[in-house]
Amino acid sequence: MTESAEAVDRAGHESRPVNDEVVRITDLSKTFHKRGLKALDDVNVTLRHGTFTSVIGPSGCGKSTLLKIMAGLIPATSGEILLNGKPVTGPRQDIGIMFQQPTLLPWRTSLDNVLLPIEIRSGSAAAKAHSEDALKLLELVGLSGFDQVRPYELSGGMAQRVAICRMLVTGPAILLLDEPFGALDELTREYMNVELQRICRERDATSFMVTHAIPEAVFLADQVFVMSARPGRIATVVDVDLPRPRTLDMMTTPEFGALVRRVRGTLDMGIDGGGLV
Amino acid sequence: MTQKTELQGAPSAMSAAEETWYSGTWIDRIPQPVSITVLGALMLGVWWLIYEIEFVSQVLLPGPVETFEELWDATTNILTGGHVAEGLWITTQEVIWGFLTAGILGFVLGVVVGETRLGRKAVMPYLVAFNALPKVAFAPVFVAWFGFGVNSKIVMAAFIAFFPVIVDTAAGLAAVDADTLMLFQSMESNRWQTLRKLKLPSALPFIFAGLKTAAVFSVVGAVVGEYLGGGHGLGELIRFSAQTLRIDRVFALIVYLGVIGIVLFGIVAWTERKLLYWHKSDLLEVEGKFTAGA
The missing domain is CATH 1.10.3720.10 (MetI-like)
Structure with missing residues (x-):
């Protein structure tokens, strides 16, 4: 298991940052001119290598907008995003992204879905050459033997694991997760959080996750960004210093509870008038 | 992935309530080939009846037999x-x-x-x-x-x-x-x-x-x-x-x-x-x- 993960690591991770700063966002703002809406205002973020960051905030606080700008999917109004020292001006191979829905192509097998990013960027021959890597990734997420299965035969959790592999196959420097387990049931979701932690540790990944769930945000993160709405800005940063690997049992400890309360406290203040939740 | 649940021991018979629950009343339990045939025969019967009692002139509405004869000729x-x-x-x-x-x-x-x-x-x-x-x-x-x-x-x-x-x-x-x-x-x-x-x-x-x-x-x-x-x-x-x-x-x-x-x-x-x-x-x-x- 670890051996294969390392092999994938070697194949995937080539561009290590010189210092351990992977992402630096400076004075980022976004205005949707049509609606006259200031979605993001003066956001400043630094993400260090191998860390997990959760972003939480009320709906409409611009957290998904922030993630899309970081992915190069929509342009910022002002400010700058540096990924490994280079400004993000559009989609890039070293950015991995994952959504609430698995967005697998139903006519493709798991393996071909995982290989899709390579096929799109470098053609079918290159994709075929990476089959071994893709199979190792499927093994990493616990789906060995499911490479020839089509999405409709997979459960929601399994489909999201395939989506994780597809995100990892190009060896991205940053993983952008947009409520990745939001559509799963509570039990599967908790399990997937433990799995995600394991995968991120094995891959030494730098991750940035948008979520609605406070316990999930705290459980996975080294730091939790709490955002406030209209205009969207980062109100507070809560550092989570719980030891790793974290277990589901930890969620019942007083330390965990205190962190959740802290996040909830700042979150409530961020909402207009407070006490809406 | 596909798990088959094996029933332990001999299967017991369904109760009347279960049978109604799972397969409906007797009318829902008629096999499809039978229901299709019966419904078809019923429609032909109504057609034939309308023809026989001359509800419409036989010149305007031919009967099933005449029509099948003509279909045979066409074939x-x-x-x-x-x-x-x-x-x-x-x-x-x-x-x-x-x-x-x-x-x-x-x-x-x-x-x-x-x-x-x-x-x-x-x-x-x-x-x-x-x-x-x-x-x-x-x-x-x-x-x-x-x-x-x-x-x-x-x-x-x-x-x-x-x-x-x-x-x-x-x-x-x-x-x-x-x-x-x-x-x-x-x-x-x-x-x-x-x-x-x-x-x-x-x-x-x-x-x-x-x-x-x-x-x-x-x-x-x-x-x-x-x-x-x-x-x-x-x-x-x-x-x-x-x-x-x-x-x-x-x-x-x-x-x-x-x-x-x-x-x-x-x-x-x-x-x-x-x-x-x-x-x-x-x-x-x-x-x-x-x-x-x-």
Whole structure:
């Protein structure tokens, strides 16, 4: 298991940052001119290598907008995003992204879905050459033997694991997760959080996750960004210093509870008038 | 992945309540071959009864027996290469050429409309408006333009069958999942790749819904063309039989028109099943809504 993960690591991770700063966002703002809406205002973020960051905030606080700008999917109004020292001006191979829905192509097998990013960027021959890597990734997420299965035969959790592999196959420097387990049931979701932690540790990944769930945000993160709405800005940063690997049992400890309360406290203040939740 | 639950021990018999719960009342438990046959026989019986009591004049409504005799005559005529065979062949050709023209033209233009902003914004509203017109009303125009030969019928069939294909193709391309589209954007997919690897495959259920409608419509188009534009097809034979009050022959010939439609529809449906092996019920619902609207 670890051996294969390392092999994938070697194949995937080539561009290590010189210092351990992977992402630096400076004075980022976004205005949707049509609606006259200031979605993001003066956001400043630094993400260090191998860390997990959760972003939480009320709906409409611009957290998904922030993630899309970081992915190069929509342009910022002002400010700058540096990924490994280079400004993000559009989609890039070293950015991995994952959504609430698995967005697998139903006519493709798991393996071909995982290989899709390579096929799109470098053609079918290159994709075929990476089959071994893709199979190792499927093994990493616990789906060995499911490479020839089509999405409709997979459960929601399994489909999201395939989506994780597809995100990892190009060896991205940053993983952008947009409520990745939001559509799963509570039990599967908790399990997937433990799995995600394991995968991120094995891959030494730098991750940035948008979520609605406070316990999930705290459980996975080294730091939790709490955002406030209209205009969207980062109100507070809560550092989570719980030891790793974290277990589901930890969620019942007083330390965990205190962190959740802290996040909830700042979150409530961020909402207009407070006490809406 | 697929776990089979093995029942332990001998299966116990269902209680009466369970049986009703799972398979309904006795009327729901009739095997389908039996219920279909019984219902068919019932309809024939009603037909025969109406004929026997002369509810309508027997000249205007032939009985089932007369009609089956006529159907038999038509069949022997077709098998021996008589004038019915000739008519069937002419109409079949009109339907096939009309369907192919509509299918290819509708698909290509549907892609152009669905893929371009101008197409979606400017062309689509016109298509929807045109689609609402009673297109058979154009038949005399096509006869005037393309004459009394097969051409005017092919044009009529293609014209009427074209709209569901172009509208469904364009709608299918526009209905692509927004998140998946964003995923392709994040993979730096170019327009052609996105079209070929995402939009066209996911639009296939829509496209096939359009093609199935087109299969039925192209028969309608060909026959309406023949009613108004003469020629030697089945439509003309039907028109002539009706004028000479040979309603039994009309019915027999309509059966053969139905055969053309069903065979064409069957070929399209069979191709769809082969191509859409991945297509599951959640998408079928979308398709269902669309066919209902078309």
